Every structure is written in structure tokens, then in C-alpha cells.
């Protein structure tokens with residue numbers, strides 16, 4: 326069942342990144358206090374990397390026990406290990422190399438020169454198996470119930486590497502798929518599917534900038550998930566859209582939150 330999206334609009338993308346970073350620290354600290362560990366799914370793209378950089382600069386980042394945090398990815402550009410366009414390479418630069426993560430808890434999606442070679446579908450199946458192995462009996466299927474799953478929203482409403490009308494966004498069984506012919510380079514990618522995304526407790530969608538305004542308005546105005554994949558991304562307990570004023574500028578009046586900062 327979908328959760329009703331909650332919207333928070335910040336003045337600009339810098340404030341949005343800082344506020345989202347503060348929110349993530351609190352969420353992770355709370356989960357670690359309750360259970361001992363926490364799990365977060367990272368997104369690539371400008372807003373995801375902006376959040377990680379803000380997290381790295383936040384004094385409260387030391388409140389997180391980084392060694393007890395599981396990191397997963399929502400999608401990956403299927404390129405060789407270390408390629409600067411890979412989401413993991415950018416995440417390492419923005420934050421991950423600076424904090425004390427346990428390497429066995431950093432679940433990187435395979436590279437195109439990795440164990441599966443250039444076969445993106447086999448690599449996706451391998452990642453699905455890794456997720457299934459991490460799922461606990463109380464989880465709701467073959468993926469862990471992530472504490473927070475973050476998604477950047479593309480100007481075409483794509484989330485992760487689920488692009489409008491492509492087969493990946495129609496997937497209802499598999500949790501991870503190879504994506505071929507993506508309209509945004511590179512064309513070959515690996516992505517969580519909507520059923521895997523919806524296993525998360527909280528899904529946070531990040532969008533900043535005027536170029537995202539149309540996509541945000543479409544996804545939140547009742548569009549179908551095949552045409553607007555962001556419309557199909559929601560969490561079990563909470564779905565949060567974290568926006569800046571430019572990205573929120575084309576929202577219909579009745580959707581615009583009354584308070585924003």
C-alpha cells in the first residue's frame with residue numbers, strides 16, 4: 326500500500342542538502358540506538374552527491390557509528406571499476422572514503438569489469454542474491470527492510486535507473502534488473518526495481534533546481550508509474566519529497582506545503 330507523500334521545501338539546494346543530511350544522521354542514530362545497526366540505500370546524481378558532501382561537513386556526522394551501517398545502492402552506471410561516472414566512485418569522493426565504514430557492509434553494485442564481466446543482467450542477478458542473503462525472516466521479501474532509501478529524481482521523472490516506459494519500470498518480480506538503452510548515458514545500468522524500492526521503511530526523493538520542477542509536478546499530480554517512475558516510489562512507513570524552491574515551483578497550489586524553510 327502506498328504512503329501519502331510528505332513534502333518539505335527548502336530555500337535552495339545547499340540548505341536542502343544540509344537539512345537532508347541532518348535528517349539522515351538523526352534517522353541512522355535512532356535506528357542504531359534501537360537495533361544496533363542501520364541500513365541506507367544511496368542514490369547517485371547531483372542531489373545525492375550534494376547530500377553526501379553535506380553529511381561529510383556536518384559536525385554531527387560523528388554521532389553515527391559508521392562501522393555499523395550497511396550501505397546499498399539504488400542503481401549503478403555499468404562501467405569499469407573506478408570510472409568517475411560510477412555512482413560509487415562519486416560517493417566515495419563525496420563522503421565514504423572519509424568515514425570509518427566496515428568494507429563488508431558496503432554493498433557496491435558490480436562493475437562491468439567485475440565478477441560478471443560485461444553481462445549487466447548477470448550482475449543484476451548477483452546483486453539480487455546479495456540482497457536476498459541480507460534479508461531477515463521478518464522482512465517482507467527478498468530484500469532487507471532498509472531504514473532509508475534515497476532517490477534522486479531526474480528531469481524526465483526517472484528514479485534509480487528506472488526510466489519512463491522502459492522494461493525495468495514494469496518489472497514486478499525481480500528486485501534488481503539490468504537496464505539497456507537508458508536515454509541518459511551510459512545506456513547500460515543496474516537498478517533496483519519498484520518492488521525492491523517499496524520494501525524500504527522510508528523512501529526519500531530528492532530534487533533541486535528548475536530543471537526538476539516539471540518532473541516533480543508531474544510525479545506528484547497523479548501520473549502513472551510507467552510514464553513517471555518517481556510516482557511509483559514510496560516507502561512502507563513514509564514517503565518524503567525533499568525539494569528546493571526551484572524544484573517545487575510548478576507544483577499545483579493545493580500540493581504546496583504551507584510551511585517551508
Ligand SMILES: O=C1O[C@H](COP(=O)(O)O)[C@@H](O)[C@H](O)[C@H]1O
Pocket residue numbers: 368369370371372373400401402412476477478479480484485486509
Ligand atoms: O543517472 C542518474 O541520475 C539520477 C538523477 O541524477 P541528477 O543528477 O539529475 O540528480 C540519479 O538519481 C541516479 O542515481 C543516477 O544514476
